[in-house]
Amino acid sequence: LSAFVRLEGVQSEYGPGQVETNLVYTDALEAADDSARLKYAVKEIARRHGKLASFMAKPFAEHSGSSSHLHISLWRDGEPAFAAVNGAENDLALHAIAGLLEHLPSITLFGAHSVNAYRRFVPDSFAPATVTWSRDNRSAAVRSLIEADPAATRIELRTGSADANPYWLVAAALAAVVAGIEAGRPPTAAGSGNLYGSGTPLPD
Numbered sequence: 001l002s003a004f005v006r007l008e009g010v011q012s013e014y015g016p017g018q019v020e021t022n023l024v025y026t027d028a029l030e031a032a033d034d035s036a037r038l039k040y041a042v043k044e045i046a047r048r049h050g051k052l053a054s055f056m057a058k059p060f061a062e063h064s065g066s067s068s069h070l071h072i073s074l075w076r077d078g079e080p081a082f083a084a085v086n087g088a089e090n091d092l093a094l095h096a097i098a099g100l101l102e103h104l105p106s107i108t109l110f111g112a113h114s115v116n117a118y119r120r121f122v123p124d125s126f127a128p129a130t131v132t133w134s135r136d137n138r139s140a141a142v143r144s145l146i147e148a149d150p151a152a153t154r155i156e157l158r159t160g161s162a163d164a165n166p167y168w169l170v171a172a173a174l175a176a177v178v179a180g181i182e183a184g185r186p187p188t189a190a191g192s193g194n195l196y197g198s199g200t201p202l203p204d
Helices: 028-048 091-102 104-111 166-183
Strands: 007-012 019-023 070-072 133-135 142-145 154-157
Touching: 019 028, 028 166, 070 166, 091 104, 091 133, 091 142, 091 154, 091 166, 104 166
Parallel strands: 133 142
Antiparallel strands: 007 019, 070 154, 142 154
16 A cells, blocks of 8 residues: 555554554645545455455444544644644634534535435444534544644544545535634534534534
8 A cells, every 4th residue: 555655554443344544644635635545545455355445434334434534734834833822722723623613514515425424423433423522532523632742733523434535525624724714713612521412413
């Protein structure tokens, strides 16, 4: 795979035959290109070995589904614009989060565009089911990831499904971030604990 895309890591996941692949971060368009190349390469390598690789979001109702988690950072004048202030999100990051939450139903149309993808959005499924955000909480749709290294601080959108068109997903998420920054409004308070019963259900 490394001949096609730059990989940060590959590991087995919760479901049988389920594999997580992490791509090295890059700019938005190249990230979408890498995602598309990854899917093509995996399918072709599997075919050559007499196997079938599927990127269906929820091929088996009794097992966990597969997603496309999108990590978003913003840079300005060579510096990380989402860097934390006193261990918390700065205003720009909060506005970006607010934009993602406000437009999450529309983003979901592009990031989880099939009926099969919607089957992931159920409680206690390792996939978000409501319009919520939190810090390092895997039941939230949007996660704020504040790191010791400011350059690694980012926002994670967890609603995308494995069968998402990466170009649509990236474009929709960035449009929401831009809208949030331009609006300048703060998000609702960050959630904590199990958020499957909080917020507007997805898809809405």
